[in-house]
Amino acid sequence: MNVATYKTELDNSGGGLWPALLWSALLVVICGLIYPAVATVAGGLLFPQQARGSLVERDGKIVGSRLVAQPFADARYFQPRPSAAGYDPKALSGSNLASSNPALRERVTQDSAAVAAREGVAAESLPSDLVTTSGSGIDPHLSPAAAQVQVARVARARGLRADQVEALLHQHTQHRTLGVLGQPRVNVLELNLALDQLQR
Template identity: 75%
Template sequence: MNSTASPRIPAAAPLDDSGGGLRPAVLGSALFVVFCGLLYPAVATLLGGLLFPHQAGGSLIERDGRIVGSSLVAQPFADARYFQPRPSAANFDPKALSGSNLASSNPALRERMARDSAAVAAREGVPAKAIPAELISASGSGIDPHLSPQGAQVQVARVAQARGLPTEAVAALVRSHTQRRTLGVLGEPRVNVLALNLALDAQGARP
C-alpha cells in the first residue's frame, strides 16, 4: 500500500532586526524636506517675484512716491469725504485676521449690529432698512477691501456733499471702479474702497 508523503512546509525566514528599513525611511524624509520644504518654496517665490512682482510684493499702492496701503487690505477712513469699508472685528489689523465668531443668535452680535445700523443710517441719511448688510457685518478676515456696488452707492450722497461734487459725478466714479465677476462667473461685482477713495482725491483737492 502506497503512502502519500506529507507536503514539506518551508522554514520561516529569519526576522531582519538589523534596522535595514530605517535608512530608506530617513533618506526619503530628508529628500522630501529638501524638495518640498526648501527647493519648491524657493523656486515658487523666485518665479512669483519675476512673473508677478506687484502681487508678490503685497499689491501695494503708492501715491506721490509714498505707500498708502494695499489693494488686498481694508483700512478705516474717518473723514466724511471718503467711502467707508466694512466694519472689522480685527480692528483692521492684518496681523490679527479674524471674524467675530459670534453666531447670528448671539445677543452681543445683535446689539452691535443694531448700534452700527443706527449709526450708519444717521451717517448716510437713509432708513436703516436701506443699508446693505455688509456695512454692518464684518467679513471673515476682518480686512475685506471690497464693498458691493450697493454698499458704495448708499454712501454717494454723503461723499458728494462733503466734497462739494455733483452726486452723479461721484456715482459715475463708483460705476467706473466696479469690478465685474472674475472670468464672468466667479464672485460678485465689487468695489475696492481704497482705490475708489484715491480716485476721488485725484479728481479734486485732497484733504
C-alpha cells in the same frame, strides 16, 4: 523559511534606520528649501505685483493694499465694511457669532443707527455689508449699493456734485468674474484714491 533565513534576508534588504534618515533629510531639503525658493523666485518673476501683496503706491509711498480693507476717518472718503479684526491683516477673523446671538444683534442695531446717522438715511434701508463683517474681517470690497448710500456724504464733504462721485463709483465697480462668479463689488481703497486724483 526559518527564523535565521528570514533575519538574513531582512538584513540584506536595505531596510533600517539610516535609509529612513537619509530620505527624511532629502525630503526636508527638497520640500523645505528648494521648493519654497523656486516658488518664491517664480512668483516674483511671473506675478511681481501679487507677490508683494498687491500694494498700492502713490507719490512713492505705499498707501495700502488692494487685498486689505483699511479704515478712513475723514468724511471725504467712502468707508469700508466693519472689521472684526480691527483691520489688522495679522488677525484675520469674522465675528464668529451666530445670527441668533443677542450680542451680534445688539452690535448690528447700534452700528445701523450710527451709519444711518452718518449717511442721513433710514437704518432699515442700509445694505447689510455696511453693518456686518466679512468672513476674513478685512474684505476690501463693498457692494455697489453700500457705496451708493455714501455718495451724497462724500460729494458734500468734497464740494463735488453727486453725479461726479457716482460716475467714479460706476467706473470702479467690478462685475462678476467671468460673468458668473461672485457679485458686483467696489474696491474702497481704489475708489478713494480716484477721488483724490479727481481733485488734484
